[in-house]
Amino acid sequence: MFGPIGHPPYGILTPMTETAVRTETEPPAGTAPAVETFGLRKVYGDRVAVEDLTLRVEEGEVFGFLGPNGAGKTTSVKMLMGLVRPTSGTARLLGRPLGDRAARAKIGFLPEMFRFHDWLTGEELLDIHGQLYGMSRAHRQRRIPEVLELVGLSHAGRQRVRTYSKGMQQRIGLAQALLNEPRLVFLDEPTSALDPIGRRDVRDIILRLRAAGMTVFLNSHLLSEVESVSDRVAIINHGRVAAIGPMADLLRRDLTVELRLSAVDPELLDDLGRLVHIEHVDGHERPTVVARVPDEETIARAVDLLVARGVRVYGVMPERRTLEQVFLDVVEKEGGKAE
Amino acid sequence: MKALVIARLTFREALQRKLIWGVLALSLVFVALYAFGFHLLVREWNEMQARRPADGGGSILTYEIFASSMVMLGLYTVNFLAGIMTIFAAVGAIASEIDSGTLHAIIPKPLARWELVLGKYLGYAGMLVVYIAIMVGSVMLTARLIGSYTPPNIIQGMLLIVLVAMILLSLTMLGSTIFSTIANGVIVFMLYGMAMTGGLVEQIGTVLSNQTMINIGIATSILLPSDSMWRLASYVVQPQIAISFTGPNPLGTTVPPSATAVQYAIAYCLILLLGAMLVFRRRDL
């Protein structure tokens, strides 16, 4: 059912089937996952924004939610934040059903499309959001300078938000999302308005949040943003999770290898093809076989097979894939399928 | 309560709007003109009295009638300005905040959606009550200080004008949860105009003893009771002599809407507000 990740053993990216969800590592007893969604779906008229979102994010994880524009990332998060009503499906945040007030008090959110009451000063704005979180006055007075400092706006707290630059507005948005010292925070394209320094700052902030044990759900279409901070990544396309897994696995498991051999014949290619996925074969004299393999171990087994058949192996050149390649691969194949 | 946080924010926000300041500026101009007008009336009346032959023969006109008409005119303007202010302030209460995105960071907070609607309602209501109290106070002070005239039941009159504003506020808020800001503005102003016209038709019907026209008036006041509540306000703040003298007229009435009509108007506010909460509960942002 999943084009790009079908034919085993080349199911390189964990397919998003129910079994895959269940076989992910169970959390320690008593700890609910931070985010758990079951078949979330959103249809606007005849347009499917989110097809079927089933995933799970453990507490303390930085989870990259990656996908091209229009993939359904924002709509997914809007459903979780109670901004949009799912057409079907359910979800739990911090172990509580959607909309639960106690859970909401422990969740922060930086919307993608946001504007604040910009006639307020940064401090006033945060104070009002703090009241909405249900924070006491003392808590707000302690926390507001802290978050302003965290996002690098200490100097601008007394300034009206209207006078802020785009980047500063995004920072105050981030401050607003972190104000309540949330256990779980959703950031939808948090660096879209930031320059490279701002991006680095946000990355550093996310790393600090992770170090503090916070769960971060990071929506982004920018690989670089997700790549450098995420523990796990989901690649979403056409409203579905196309691939999901720990970052390291996504990269390590999906390898392309180039083999330079003394000769090949159809029978050998057949046998080799049962082990690796042959993409193409170039040349007659010392042909090059380009193949995809699920992991490094398979390369070793392929070489064993070749040597056993008396083929001389002149070169084995594994090419590690970047997240970008994984991403493009998933998106292009899915795109082709959908059109 | 979180609704009060929203109410305070809404109140402050409304005071940031240029349109509101426009209405306030207009109101100031009105109060100045009104005081001047009342002053002219008093001077005119005094001159007329001076010209009158000493035997004091036969005018049924009393000063009370003129002064009362003047007060009514003043309150009518206040009622109208408050209505305009209500619609301008709340026309985009929900719709424009969905468009601008300010709600995206507020709705996920631990507050119920109905609390947001209630909070906004209370914020606008607070602003309108302050505005109406100041304006009615200005009209009454003018009548007292310049005209040496004190209208009866001014508190009831003021409360009824507040009720008119609440009726329009409920309608505008409900519309704002359903329609875009512009569509809502068009619809609310159309209904507002319709209610005024309906009230006028009813008055003409009363003069002509035409039941159909009276029924049209009643029907429009069921659809939107703003005009009928204004007419009740105008009725209670005038002495009987002034009402009998003016008769059925564009601004007032000789037949006051009943207590049931008032109860209906209050229920109307609450039901529309409830409707706004229910619609907004299901609204996608």
Ligand SMILES: Nc1ncnc2c1ncn2[C@@H]1O[C@H](COP(=O)(O)OP(=O)(O)O)[C@@H](O)[C@H]1O
């Ligand atoms: N309110 C809406 N009405 C209609 N279509 C929508 C609406 N919101 C989003 N969509 C559509 O749903 C799809 C997913 O959008 P979105 O969730 O914003 O994607 P992403 O955040 O991944 O860029 C897009 O095709 C978009 O046009």
Ligand SMILES: [Mg+2]
């Ligand atoms: Mg988006």
